[in-house]
Amino acid sequence: MLTTSEVFGDTATMDLHLDEVFRLLTEKSRGSIRRDESMAIHTTFRVGGPADLFIVPEDEEDLQLILAVLAEYAVPLKLLGNGSNVLVADRGIRGAVIRLTPQFAQIVREGHTLQIGAGAKLARVVQAALTEGLSGLESTMGIPGTIGGALVMNAGTDSGSISDLVEMTTCLTPNGEQVVFTGDQLSYGYRQSALQGSHFIVLSTRLSLHPGDQDTIHAKMTRLEEKRTSRQPTRCHTAGSTFKNPHDIAAGKLLDRAGCKGYRIGGAEVSGLHANFIIAQPGATATDIRQLALWMQQCVFEQFEYALEMEIELLGEWTGWDAFAAPEHT
DSSP states (O other): OOOHHHHHSSHHHHHHHHHHHHHHHHHHOSSEEEEEEEGGGGSTTOOOOEEEEEEEOSSHHHHHHHHHHHHHTTOOEEEESSSTTEEEOTTOEEEEEEEOOSTTOOEEEETTEEEEETTSBHHHHHHHHHHTTEESOGGGTTOOSBHHHHHHHTOEETTEEGGGTEEEEEEEOTTSOEEEEETGGGTOBTTBOTTTTSSOEEEEEEEEOEEOOHHHHHHHHHHHHHHHHHHSOOSSOOOSOSBOOOTTSOHHHHHHHTTOTTEEETTEEEOSSOTTOEEEOTTOOHHHHHHHHHHHHHHHHHHHOOOOOBOSEEESOOTTOOOOOOOEEO
16 A cells, blocks of 8 residues: 555645545544544554544445545545554554444344444454354454454454354445455455455454353353463553464464563563563553564574564554664563
8 A cells, every 4th residue: 555655745745635635524524533643542552653634434325435535635544443453653644544433333143143343342242142142252252353353364362263253244445335255255364364455444244153052152251261361461551462373383482482571672561471462561652662572573583583473563654763772671
């Protein structure tokens, strides 16, 4: 995707176009349109600079109008779910950020399936399945984020992934046209799908579940939640796992063996509970977090020759960030 500077060439022209888009959307859209919105309040790391435009559409018709205006002015856009699994640069995001909530969060049972809006939080979907006596989503217990984000990155645990359940997913093209994909068409793999890096906006999905005993489902959810909270930091500012697991070993084990736990750069600290989690302490910056992640990658590669791949998605203007910082142990 082109950046705004690549489209418009200079900052002054860029800002003029964005001001005009903001004016048009404020007049025409029924949703919330904000200028220079801090992304720190919309991400689980609680860091990051402003987005030029932050847009919350009222409904699908409103979203189609918004997409038409953005396309007319060639404004790049990024869809944001619950703000987990992302790291926004301190310089922010040039272009528009769209968040599909709350009118895109419906959950409807259809036989043994759930039809779910992309803006629904995954935790709410899991609870809805329990209420309906439908099993299959227990493995996603405790994963932060929305169903839309889960579909794009194929969220999951060692017990299963969301792709195991997808029947079909409805998306919008940048031109506002609906397209429907089956689960197979989305080419799911480990923490990846054909939706990543695409211009499609996920609207909803249908998940195939199966009837189960509520007490049994609840007991499994409780076991998985207890396992998660005993092994991962849960009541602090993180974005989930920092790195994807290599095919033959967990990233957390490699980072632990490399001695990364407890090290920090600025306000970013490697969790002492799970080495694949970075905690953003008060005063942390996005640059602190990225520098620490780079150091963690280097430690593992130098000691074990594994090249860890980031699971956290980097968003925004990262040019010129300083990659040379030495960590200290807390």
